[in-house]
Amino acid sequence: xxRVDLYTADRVKTGQTIVRGEPVPEGTCYLVIHxxxxxxxxxxxIQQRQPYKKGWSxxxxxxxGGHAVxxxxxxxxxxxxxxxxxxxxxxxxxxxPSLTIHFGHGFxxxxxxxxxxxxxxxxxxxxxxxxVRWATEKEILSMIDDGTFIPYEKSLxxxxxxxxxxxxxxxxxxxxxxxxx
Numbered sequence: 001x002x003r004v005d006l007y008t009a010d011r012v013k014t015g016q017t018i019v020r021g022e023p024v025p026e027g028t029c030y031l032v033i034h035x036x037x038x039x040x041x042x043x044x045x046i047q048q049r050q051p052y053k054k055g056w057s058x059x060x061x062x063x064x065g066g067h068a069v070x071x072x073x074x075x076x077x078x079x080x081x082x083x084x085x086x087x088x089x090x091x092x093x094x095x096x097p098s099l100t101i102h103f104g105h106g107f108x109x110x111x112x113x114x115x116x117x118x119x120x121x122x123x124x125x126x127x128x129x130x131x132v133r134w135a136t137e138k139e140i141l142s143m144i145d146d147g148t149f150i151p152y153e154k155s156l157x158x159x160x161x162x163x164x165x166x167x168x169x170x171x172x173x174x175x176x177x178x179x180x181x
Contacts, residue, residue, distance in 0.1 A: 003070040004030045011107060017070045024105040033078045033097075035064035035090070035111045038164045043134040045119060046149075047085065050130050060135075060149045062160070074109045086132065087123025088115075098163040101156070112164040137161040 002020040005013050006028040014028060024030060037045040044063065051058040064085050068077035075092035082090050090113065097109035119132045135143070140157050143149035 002067065004067055005070050005072070006030060007107070020067055020069075029106045031068040031072070031074060031077065031107050031109065033064075033066060033068060033074055033081060033109045033111070034062050035078050035082050035113065036098075036160050036164070037063040037088075037117075038112065038114045038161075039134055040114060040116055041134075042161070042164070043136050044140065044161070045086075045117075045132055046135045046140065047124075047129045048131040050126075050128055053128055056150050058130075059147075060140075060143055062152075063132075078109070078111050085125045085129050087125075088117070090115075099159070110160060110163075112160060114164060 003017040004020050006016045006018060006025065007013055007030065009027070009029060018024065046060050047063060048060050049056055049058060064082045066077065066081035068074060072080065074097060075095060079090055079092055082088050092111065095111065098112040099110050101108040101110070119134065122132060124132065137158060140149055141154050144151055144154055
């Protein structure tokens with residue numbers, strides 16, 4: 001029985017937890033993470049969920065996804081889920097999410113990483129993942145259309161492909177670090 005931390009809308013831990021899957025108390029949120037692994041050619045590693053997995057069974061998904069359990073930070077949850085689902089160790093020390101999506105009762109942190117790896121060398125979690133492979137943005141968008149990929153907003157998938165290289169919302173300078181007054 002996994003427990004998840006509860007947060008305020010401003011992303012401050014409340015000190016309360018609930019059992020994963022229970023109704024989230026009004027005014028509180030929980031944290032989920034996704035890790036999108038890209039190869040040097042710009043393809044995303046995608047995973048196919050097991051046919052008996054509750055929720056989106058048998059559909060393809062981004063590289064890794066899961067809930068932050070009680071005590072996790074966003075980074076430690078992403079590291080743990082990547083290790084569990086793919087058998088791949090990543091280090092996100094000091095790394096912030098590429099983007100965060102706010103949804104009804106939660107925060108969804110997305111990490112975009114580039115790794116040169118052979119999917120055949122990964123150790124897949126048999127309870128959750130049946131297969132992995134590389135896919136282009138065009139292939140994933142087509143899979144969303146034909147119902148074989150989790151129905152993410154297509155613009156989100158395109159943004160993830162953009163965020164793998166451009167870490168800023170600005171295209172001209174590539175950085176929003178300089179404050180102008």
